[in-house]
Amino acid sequence: MADIAPAPLTASSKPRAPRPANVPSQRVVEFDMFDPPGLQEGLHSAWKRLQDPSLPDLVWTPYNGGHWIATRGKLIKQMFLDHEHFSSECPFLPREAGEQYSFIPTSMDPPQQRPFRRVLNEGIGPKVVDRVKDAIEQLSRTLIADIRNQGRCDFTREYAEIFPIHIFLMIVDLPVKDAARLKYIGDQMTRPDGSMSMAEAIRAFFDYLSPFIDERMRTPGEDAISIIVHSEVNGRPLSKDEALNVCGLVLLAGLDTVVNFLSFSLHYLATHPVERQMLVDDPELIPAATEELLRRFGLVSDARLIKQAIHVDGVLLQAGDMVALPTLLFGLDEREHGCPMHVDFNRADKSHITFGHGVHHCAGAHLARLEVQTTLREWLRQIPDFEIPAGAEIGYQSGIVGAMTRLPLVWATPAAILS
């Protein structure tokens, strides 16, 4: 893409692992996935540098313990599907963090993983989500109505960090007042600031969840946690430990993903008035636009552990190596999509793996789509015209889940238009 200069990948200040014998020197890139070069200009453009034509499809970085990165859509998909070589046993980087990560079923491979998917589907699948559809619309409408008269907001703080978390806490029936604390702990797993190790963050989730799980094992309600703790795997009830690890995952996945995706979407609409107007004029286009935004603004980069040595893209991956599988690079790959950096709601093929690929495909995808579509519909209905104030700074963070930390927006209020 012409708008992205093939800038050199520059060094992070973090420790570097020595290059193992199976890594050819021409595969080495200087890429810290938690602080990639060029992040200030944007998350996606920073990752896109890994698809510079001069680089091979599979590269190795010395940061975060040293790991491979698959950079092209086809290779990423291939690795997601081949769970016999590319295991979820250690699904997060760096490896020390991934090894402490015990959530179910993200850290399992088939066949062990399969029965837990059924549990997830019963807890947070389409049937459950369709039941709360009206509540989702209602909350979105009210939140935006409150913001609208201010004429400005930090979208990230005042909408994106509230709406999906609120919906999610409703589905699992946990107190909304705990949202900020839970979000902080979740962030330490996906974009750690060093204040907590992965093990400590998981422990904090368990300490929080444990009394709720006990209570719902005794007196179930209709919420997702009650459904999950009362479900069966392989003909036996879930153990307490399994219940903690499934509910912990649901909490993490529900707290950090839609939040960030919504900010990327609104940032795009704020800076693209023509495309925004298309959706204002024809809200029927919103589901298609949502898919195109998902293609363009993927955000999850988790990882796999190589279980058996395998030759890929001309190099030998050894058992014990780690590989990052950035879902966001599939949609940005020009071998998958023409003009990939360009958003086109009418693009015929909007295929993406933003929700993952293969057996671990996002169990919350239906909920996520509904939350995004509802937000776009309600926001554009109430605030059709908005922009980023001149000189305002947008904050980006990279990690297992990419994030936008600040998105200031301004618009004319009805009062201002009248006066």
Place this chain on the structure above:
Amino acid sequence: MPNAIFVLPDGQRESVEVANGTHLMRAAVNHGIHAIVGDCGGSAACATCHVYVQEPWLQRLPAPSATEDQLLEATASPRQPNSRLSCQIQMSDALDGIIIDVAPTQW
């Protein structure tokens, strides 16, 4: 837009308009047909969108890929000669009116 008719395990019929190019699994899930699960999101990895396709539409479908064929060996409801994964069926004008019986169990 072409139409697809999903016959649910309880005998109820749901008629759904499906845009050309859209996979039947996605159309069903978006339409609230929960008897089709689509657990792997259409990546042909799970066999929870198992359907039986009626004639004459069955013969108009491209043959199943090796991956689909393998997954159909492990479906929760028995495989029949007209078993398919609905995530691998893309709507087209030739399939207008297609009648699909949703398999009684997907897990």
